[in-house]
Amino acid sequence: MDVNKEFTAQTWPDHPEQATLEGKNKFVGFWLFLACEIVLFASLFATYLALKNRGPASMGEEFTTQSLFELPLVFAMTMVLLTSSLTSVYAIYHMKNHNFKGTQTWMGITVILGAVFLALEIYEFNHYVHLGFHYTHSAFSSAFYTLVGTHGAHVLLGLCWITSLIIRNNKRGLNLYNAPKYYVAALYWHFIDVVWVFIFTVVYLMGAM
């Protein structure tokens, strides 16, 4: 594969992420990786549900899901992250149309939204810890922070990844070597978003009810 080959919007293939064997391998491999991530999060969800609201005998009502969670903040976080998924769709749309500037811009906006989400999550955790809901407080606290924190760690990794992609490729534009990279990064970002939808539902909505 020749990286220096120049494409125009006309010569750019329909599925640039799968136009080379390396790209095809990345595409399939990444989907399989996401399948394994699903099982990973499923295990964490199962653990969380088993330990929800469980704590030492002395644990009071103040640290159960009903009294702890504040839905407005979590709703804001959800909206921010869902929007960031939309912006990553725009980025891939532009990538498929060989509009590199559009790709970079929308990926950049995705990163900013992701960072806002992460900041809100840190604020939320900080808030709970100040209330006395530490990681070691109860089985429930451990399960909660581990499930939501693992998602947060995924967001952080995604941010570093996409930022690196933007910086690394900024000067050279789109080619068949980096198109699959943008594509799987966006795929990863969607996955993070889907996991958050489940966290929002299972942890927060079902918890606050």
Add this chain to the structure above:
Amino acid sequence: MSSIAKKTGFGATVWDYITTVDHKKIGVMYLLAGTFFFVLGGIEALLMRIQLMRPNNDFVSAGFFNELMTMHGTTMIFLAAMPLLFGFMNAVVPLQIGARDVAFPFLNSLGFWLFFFGGVFLNLSWFLGGAPDAGWTSYASLSLYSEGHGIDFYVLGLQISGAGTLISGINFLVTIINMRAPGMTYMRMPLFTWTTFVASALILFAFPPLTIGLALMLFDRMFGANFFDHTMGGNTIIWEHLFWIFGHPEVYILVLPAFGLFSEIFATFSRKRLFGYSSMVFATILIGFLGFMVWAHHMFTVGLGATANAIFAVATMAIAVPTGMKVFNWLLTMWGGSIKVTVPMLYALGFIPSFVAGGVTGVMQAAAPLDYQLHDSYFIVAHFHYVIVGGIVLALFGSAHYYWPLMFNQMLDERLGKVTFWFFFVGFHCTFFVQHFLGLMGMPRRVATYGAEQGLDTFNLISTIGAALMAIGVLMLVINVVKTAIKNEKVGRDPWGDGRTLEWAIPQPVPFYNFRQTPLVRGLDTYWIEKQEGNEEGMTYAEPLGDIHMPNNSILPFIMTIGLFIASFGALYNMDADKPWSIFLLIGGLSILFACMFARSFKDDHGYHVHVEDILAEEERLYGKKGGNN
């Protein structure tokens, strides 16, 4: 980069292997490392058998016995059986499907090093304050309160090597999906490729629960989390579920490739097409699927309730159906075949009755009420050794003989091989058959000794004698390998004379790019078809001779693993209040890891091309003027 091999010194060879991304070399490394750990686990087993040789023995202390049995199980499953199978998968599968390498050569190397350093980390526990001692299942209520760092070595070591396994699993899936030669449809794939495919899918779905289980255990011990501590609202059963949701499919991850290897051996030495190929494929998939539905049969006595036990009992018994299909297919492959009893075939013949015996006791335990009696007794030990030794180890030994010519271009000594087989086979049955009775007589597993008045002495002594015979067998195999290496007699292409699949069609030694031209696969047992039609070349080509694209070697996987290895020591000692320096190890190690990841992302790696004239020169170097097809 020129690829023509030069004369190289020892240092250059080591460097070549550390940086290699060639699946054949990685296969050899898996084989070496797996054998090393296999011998280690075998020595642990021998020490246990010596301790149990007579009642009230004090050869080892009870605490040390706990460490031995924990490390024996952990080592044999994670560090011996799986890597040895990965060795064959690496060496054979790309050749069987007509590929020049795996889909992600860089990750292949990373997977190997992660496995290896995870294993080394785990075994360093012997020298650094004591090995893990809570059994290979490491049930949480026990392991949470285990003194010292043994359990932490277990958790971190398995976490690292598990990551390596997961990476390799994804790699093989993508390789088999994307890299098959033209004409190699799914239903033309050799059965070893099929079983590798299904086993890799099992790895993909089974290892994440283990990862989570280990992580929760680590958080409990390291950060004071409360997942398994019932006084804080935790639940120790969560560990059991997570462990067995991984642990049961793990059994099939091991045994399916073994089935695949035997299928190749049966077909080759019966000189017949594998009987019921489609039903074999179907049975493989069905076993893989059912393998996920039965984990709670390890937990019948936990108290999940009669309904749960009944469902899991029925699901467990159902697995006997596809397994039985396979056994009958192997028998019918031999039926009417022109059988050659070579060493691999001998192992295959020994496998059938041994494995069936293990399967039958498995169905016995699937009956939950009976399992209440058998649970935690030597009957269980006898059962799973019949399955694992009688299935997987026999497959590994048999295919070591079978694929030795493919991997090393030498043939292991047949006569010595037959003697080896009989020592090992008799020793194996001698060791484990009597353990059924020990279990029925009430001897619990994992005990360091037993009383003289319990009537268990004779069978335990027989069992120990059997273990010694097995050890002699393994020793003879090692001698065979050394002898063959010294003799260094090259055997050339298709040394068994009856090779059916693509890997035997390649001239020996296999060039680093595997296939000069990508082959066109014309049916199941494609090499057999070409031979029947008198094709001297051994394959029909799908492309003209042209430049070949190959991946670059890289040192990064090795350095990344070293980083993770250092970080693990940091995490481990960070639990001690008196070792503040450990945090620097942790941060330093992780920095190395992330620096390597950035280097990998920022530096493009396009691989290189081997040009036609280089290919021709390489062929002349390997095979001389007359070419490699003779």
